[in-house]
Amino acid sequence: DAMVIQNPRYQVTQFGKPVTLSCSQTLNHNVMYWYQQKSSQAPKLLFHYYDKDFNNEADTPDNFQSRRPNTSFCFLDIRSPGLGDAAMYLCATSRGRLAGGLREQFFGPGTRLTVL
């Protein structure tokens, strides 16, 4: 089945130690998104890629970076994780520009990041 895959499902890192989360998709979608969801809160968009074009949300901290080497993969890099960055990180995809209609977003299962 076509899907959005996130690895690992659980990630533990130390305060200040860089960490990378990965997302892959078999849907061949143009757009890939990264959301952050802290405990008991709603998901919040960090940034997204439309093909190779990177779109950052205005309030996303510089500590968060992203890479998309090809259509299938997208990475979230946290350069110096703080305790406040502990959260579920959700990757999503959508089809992008299409004549007419709207495109829903397909979410992966998320990676739960713990910062010690």
Place this chain on the structure above:
Amino acid sequence: DAKTTQPTSMDCAEGRAANLPCNHSTISGNEYVYWYRQIHSQGPQYIIHGLKNNETNEMASLIITEDRKSSTLILPHATLRDTAVYYCIVRVATNFGNEKLTFGTGTRLTIIP
């Protein structure tokens, strides 16, 4: 994008219809109403969306009032697997397809056996 207001939580008996309301009184003419749900420890899942007309798919029905200031998501025969947080989201459709979802607090729906 217009803001939405949803009840914090609701209960529904298994097998009954679950009706989840959403207020979006500041919605603009070009904004759509989307519903997603998030089952515990999973990513959000698209349910349904609409602009003016009522919509139905295999998962749910969406009823939008004539003035478009509110809507109701209906799960016709709720099961225990429908226990989740349900998000009502209102947003403009872009020409580029990179739609941003702004999640509100959502409604925590609990299906009671």
